[in-house]
Amino acid sequence: MKANPSLxxxxxLKVSSVAGVGLVIGLYVPACSRLESAPTDAxxxxxxxxxxxxxxxxFSPNVFVNLGTxxxxxxxxxxPDMGQGTRTALPMILAEELGxxxxxxxxxxxxxxTAYGDQSxxxxxxxxxxxxxxxxxxxxxxxxxxxxxxxxxxxxPEACSVQxxxxxxxxxxxxxPFSVLVRTAMAYDPNEFLPAELxxxxxxxxxxxxxxxxxxxxxxxxxxxYGMDVRVPDxxxxxxxxCPVFRGQLISFDDSEARKVSGVVNVLEITSGSDGGRPxxxxxxxxxxxxxxxxxxxxxxxxxxxxxxxxxxGDDIEKKLLEEMIYPxxxxxxxxxxxxxxxxxxxxxxxxxxxxxxxQDCEAWAPTQNPQALQxxxxxxxxxxxxKARVHVPLVGGAFGRRIEFPSFSLTLPFVHLMESAELSKAxxxxxxxxxxxxxxxxxxxxHPLSVTRVAAALADIRSMSVQRRDxxxxxxxxxxxxxxTNVPEAFARQSFVDEFAVATKQDPIELRRQxxxxxxxAVLDLAVKKSGWGSExxxxxxxxxxxxxxxxxxxxxxxxxxxxxxxxxIRVLKVTCAIDCGVAINPDMVKAQLEGGxxxxxxxxxxxxxxxxxxRVVQSNFHDYPLLKMNEVPEIETFVIKSTANPTGTxxxxxxxxxxxxxxxVYAATGKRIRRLPILPxxxxxx
Amino acid sequence: xxSLVIDVNDNSYTVDVEPDMPLLWVLRxxxxxxxxxxxxxxxxxxxxxxxxxxxxxxxxxxxxxxxAGKRITTIEGLSPDGTHPLQQAWLAEQVSQCGYCTxxxxxxxxxxxxxxxxxxxxxxxxxxxxxxxxxGTYPRVMRAIRRVAGGVG
Numbered sequence: 001m002k003a004n005p006s007l008x009x010x011x012x013l014k015v016s017s018v019a020g021v022g023l024v025i026g027l028y029v030p031a032c033s034r035l036e037s038a039p040t041d042a043x044x045x046x047x048x049x050x051x052x053x054x055x056x057x058x059f060s061p062n063v064f065v066n067l068g069t070x071x072x073x074x075x076x077x078x079x080p081d082m083g084q085g086t087r088t089a090l091p092m093i094l095a096e097e098l099g100x101x102x103x104x105x106x107x108x109x110x111x112x113x114t115a116y117g118d119q120s121x122x123x124x125x126x127x128x129x130x131x132x133x134x135x136x137x138x139x140x141x142x143x144x145x146x147x148x149x150x151x152x153x154x155x156x157p158e159a160c161s162v163q164x165x166x167x168x169x170x171x172x173x174x175x176x177p178f179s180v181l182v183r184t185a186m187a188y189d190p191n192e193f194l195p196a197e198l199x200x201x202x203x204x205x206x207x208x209x210x211x212x213x214x215x216x217x218x219x220x221x222x223x224x225x226y227g228m229d230v231r232v233p234d235x236x237x238x239x240x241x242x243c244p245v246f247r248g249q250l251i252s253f254d255d256s257e258a259r260k261v262s263g264v265v266n267v268l269e270i271t272s273g274s275d276g277g278r279p280x281x282x283x284x285x286x287x288x289x290x291x292x293x294x295x296x297x298x299x300x301x302x303x304x305x306x307x308x309x310x311x312x313x314g315d316d317i318e319k320k321l322l323e324e325m326i327y328p329x330x331x332x333x334x335x336x337x338x339x340x341x342x343x344x345x346x347x348x349x350x351x352x353x354x355x356x357x358x359x360q361d362c363e364a365w366a367p368t369q370n371p372q373a374l375q376x377x378x379x380x381x382x383x384x385x386x387x388k389a390r391v392h393v394p395l396v397g398g399a400f401g402r403r404i405e406f407p408s409f410s411l412t413l414p415f416v417h418l419m420e421s422a423e424l425s426k427a428x429x430x431x432x433x434x435x436x437x438x439x440x441x442x443x444x445x446x447x448h449p450l451s452v453t454r455v456a457a458a459l460a461d462i463r464s465m466s467v468q469r470r471d472x473x474x475x476x477x478x479x480x481x482x483x484x485x486t487n488v489p490e491a492f493a494r495q496s497f498v499d500e501f502a503v504a505t506k507q508d509p510i511e512l513r514r515q516x517x518x519x520x521x522x523a524v525l526d527l528a529v530k531k532s533g534w535g536s537e538x539x540x541x542x543x544x545x546x547x548x549x550x551x552x553x554x555x556x557x558x559x560x561x562x563x564x565x566x567x568x569x570x571i572r573v574l575k576v577t578c579a580i581d582c583g584v585a586i587n588p589d590m591v592k593a594q595l596e597g598g599x600x601x602x603x604x605x606x607x608x609x610x611x612x613x614x615x616x617r618v619v620q621s622n623f624h625d626y627p628l629l630k631m632n633e634v635p636e637i638e639t640f641v642i643k644s645t646a647n648p649t650g651t652x653x654x655x656x657x658x659x660x661x662x663x664x665x666x667v668y669a670a671t672g673k674r675i676r677r678l679p680i681l682p683x684x685x686x687x688x
Numbered sequence: 689x690x691s692l693v694i695d696v697n698d699n700s701y702t703v704d705v706e707p708d709m710p711l712l713w714v715l716r717x718x719x720x721x722x723x724x725x726x727x728x729x730x731x732x733x734x735x736x737x738x739x740x741x742x743x744x745x746x747x748x749x750x751x752x753x754x755x756a757g758k759r760i761t762t763i764e765g766l767s768p769d770g771t772h773p774l775q776q777a778w779l780a781e782q783v784s785q786c787g788y789c790t791x792x793x794x795x796x797x798x799x800x801x802x803x804x805x806x807x808x809x810x811x812x813x814x815x816x817x818x819x820x821x822x823x824g825t826y827p828r829v830m831r832a833i834r835r836v837a838g839g840v841g
Contacts, residue, residue: 083786083823212782219787220778221770222723222763226788229722237717262689262706289717290726291709348727348735348788348822397725397788398822438728589782593828597785600824623732623820632813634826 059182061144061190063115064094064137071179073098073165074106078116079126080369081109081215082347082396082403083597084652085590086126088214092586093131096206097138097199099162100178107214112371112391120370122404122481123552124650127586131648139196141185147193148184149176201584201645210589215395226397227367230354232431236265237290238424239297239435242272242282242444245306245616246476250281254301258285261299263292270423272444273416284424290435306616309476314342314450314613317477321452321470334504335456338493339677340660342472342611343448343482344626349397350441355421356431361388363431366418367396373405377415378422400601401481402445414480416444439621447611448482449473453493462501462516467494477613483601484653487551488660492678495547495661500674509665510534513548521548521556524579527640532560532577541565542574545665547658554649555582559599561635561662565670569685573603573635573663580639580654583646591651595639598655604629606660610679692756696721697765707753711745712736714752715762723763723791727820734819737792737799738762744799744818763791766798774798777832785823793819797833806837 060066066074075091087107095105110116117133142162149167150157153174161168168175201207218224243249255267265286272282285296318339329335353366353374362378371391378389396403405414417434424432436444451471458464469489473479482488498516502509510529514522525548534544541564548558562575578595585591609626612619620626664675671685690707693700696719703718715721715738724747727735731749738747739761747755766772774794784790793816800807800815807815812833821829 083784085785210782212779213784215787216779216782216784217770219784219790220763220775220794221766222721222791224787225722226725228726229716231720231722289705289709289713291713291717292706346822348733348786348820349725350727396786398786400822435726438730593782593785593825596827597824600826601822622730623728624730628820628822629824629826630820631816631826631829633817634824634830637827 059141059186061141061185062137064134065098065141067141067178067182069179069182071177072106073100073104073178074108076108076110076116078110078119078130079121080119080371080393080396080399082121082367082369082399084121084126084594085213085587086121088211089127089586089590090130090134091214092206092211093134094138096204097135097142099138099142100165102206102211104165109393110371111393112375114372114386119372120404121399122369122401124554124652124654126650127648128554128650135198136196139198140190140193143193143196144185144188144190145178145181147188148181151184152176152181207584207586208588210587213590224395226349226395227352227354227365228349228397228435230365230394230433232354232356232365235354235431235433236286236288236424236428237293237433237435238284238286238420239290239293239437240270240272240282240284240420240440241297241300241302242440243280243304243306244443245304246309246312246478247275248307248309248616249305250283251303251305253283253303255283257299257301258296261287261292261296263287263289264296266428267296267300268424268427270420270427272420284420284434286424286428286432293435294437309616312476312613312616314472317472317475317613318450318452321450321472324470325452325454325468329456330458332459333456334459334501335454336497336500336676338453338455338489338496340448340451340453340489340492341678342450342477342613343605343609344442344445344611344620345398345400345402345482346442346609346623346626346628347398347400347402350438351402351417351436352434353417353421354431354433355418355425357382357422357425360384362390362422364389364391364418364422365394366391367394367403368405369396369399369401369403370405373414374418377418381422400483401485404481406480414446438623442611442621442626443618445611445618446478446480448485448488449477449479451489453489455493455497457497457501459501459505462498462512465494465497465501469493483598484551484657487549487653487657488605491547491549491551491657492660492664495549495658496664496676499545499661499665499668509546513546517548520581521550524548524556524581524642525558527642528558528560528577528579531579531638531640532562532575534560538562541670543666543669543671545662545667545669547661547665549658551653551657552650555580555651555654557595557654557658559655559658559662561659561666563663563666563670565667565685569682571607571663571667571680571682571685572633573607573666575636575638576659576662578637578639578655579642580651581642581644582651582654583644583648585641585644586648588641591641592639594651595655596637598653599637599659600629600634602656602659603633603635603663605656605678606663607679690753692752694752694756694760695758696760697762703752705752708751710748711738711750711752711755711760712747715747721762721764725788725791727788733789733792734796735789735792737795737819739795739799742799742802744796763795766794772798773836774801774832777835780835781828781832783825783828783832785825789819789821793821793829797829801833801836807833809834812837
């Protein structure tokens, strides 16, 4: 578990509002989640509380930054980091405006707390949402510290400059470090400092630099603490037997063998979600270690009522989806259908959470994308005030939408891990960690839904293109957000269709796209085309394909794939060239990492793994039958980030949607065979 | 239950566990060395890799009784101060994203380089295909290992 410094951010907030000396400014960040609702204006309105007193050693002009008289500068990262790099990039933004050197910053991960605004790391919004609030937070602190120095020297703030956490009197060259100015700054009313002027982006010294990921050293030495690694005194471990059929129910169980397993402490019936308001019951085994819990669980004899979904199959659903959209093309119209299967998130860290549920309070440690949703679950379920329901966020071993915890998803699966660990902790009277095995993780997923997309356009004009999609949500199978969500089938269908249209109308696929795009997208397309060597001759059996997509209408991302298809139809992707415009790249190397990762994530979906549903359950169970792309299958990847000073837009979900279409279009170029279904399988593919 | 003595990172631990408990869970839950991660549990993803007598072994699939009396090294013991050349290379190339597969990847790579200090790219790819990464850090894993292996391609 994360080491708790002597005074945590949260404790500090509490103390400061009670004791009343310093300045606590709440910056209101509007809730903005594209997955739940349309984006709202992301520019926050600073909300200034009455100046209050604070402990005597900290200056914390807002919830994001805390400067100590001892020279410490602590920046609180409001959103979870599941690999996308928020714990590095968000503090960089604040540090830039504050005027301290990057190595001076200490990072603290925020617990769930509405004081931070919307903490859900979803929809590639973290940088975009917090760019201005964190700049303003840093600039306000800097402005107050400069005033403290100016007042000390009896000069105007304009007579001072800031660098390296030190305020300098420009004329006399006298200098005062922030740590010395903290006490003076604490006495000011922040209302008098608004608006705090922001830096000109051309003066940035931290934003735009590739500082290393803050957790890197702990990751390479095994010290990094993920949810799975949380250890709390007296903790028990739990594994849970859930009905393998969607919407099934527990009838009865025999735990006599399970209780004989060494290390097993107890067997309990608990709730693992709900279905139409009816609790879904399951059986949990509590043990002194994970292995004994799993062995105990596997020794249970459970009778399930398989319920109304026992005959559900993905193939049947696909037929229905297609039937809903079968209507004949109009004269002079090109029509095509594209199918994308169910996908699993398959984060390397399986689902888990640890909860200590007391009589009056609760503490949870959860690798989550959405700490506030978990806190709300605890407060509403157990009737606690938010400050009694503490949700800590350890490092998150991958998420990709699996840990969004939005309650709107079907069968309330998002909360199951927390439901289970909280109920078990209450029953056992000790903290409990629920560990989902890999099988559990795959079986009790919410999947990227299978979908069929119909695209049509009058051959006379590509701008008449219309897109309709039906997907498998609402058929009794849990489905939800999966990296880029609907952008995945959208990009595959649209960008494959544009290629088909180009062939049908004998147009150049690049020129056709250029006509369809705005300036920003066209620049990205042109860059990818140029860097890929598009147009140069390729050996027989090779082909290039292109796709461009702007996930959530944010950062346009273009990709050129080069493939080779051998005599047996086996496809190898040799190279992917990727270009993006994401506004100012806060940390260019981390942007590139997101692009590389997105491409590889997209290639697994395009070429390798998919989930099939049969008899109301998931057929796959582990990485042997849900095979992720491996090192020996990874193409050469080149990424190019357009230089920009525009406000930043997301990168986490931008690179995976275009890949499948780029590869499919390349396969067409190599073989003349059109791909309209993922994953792309070797059957029927022979080099032209 | 059996009382077993296992040697981990040059420390000797006496553990009272079922002899068929996988080494992974003994390391994580009994001894408290959580650097070795759980992911697939069936020996197909490489995340739980440790060294047993210098060989890369998936600890989720090795009964602890078979590890007793052998020399076990985990990510925590790979170097005394986190400065193994691969750990440094991982940072230099900024390999990790979520970082969950990192300990297993590094342990597989360390065993490879121990046997074959200058592997070809093909040899690296073959060895490292035993490790899955959902974040897609493979190109950087390759670069980090090449960096230590002297850039031989």
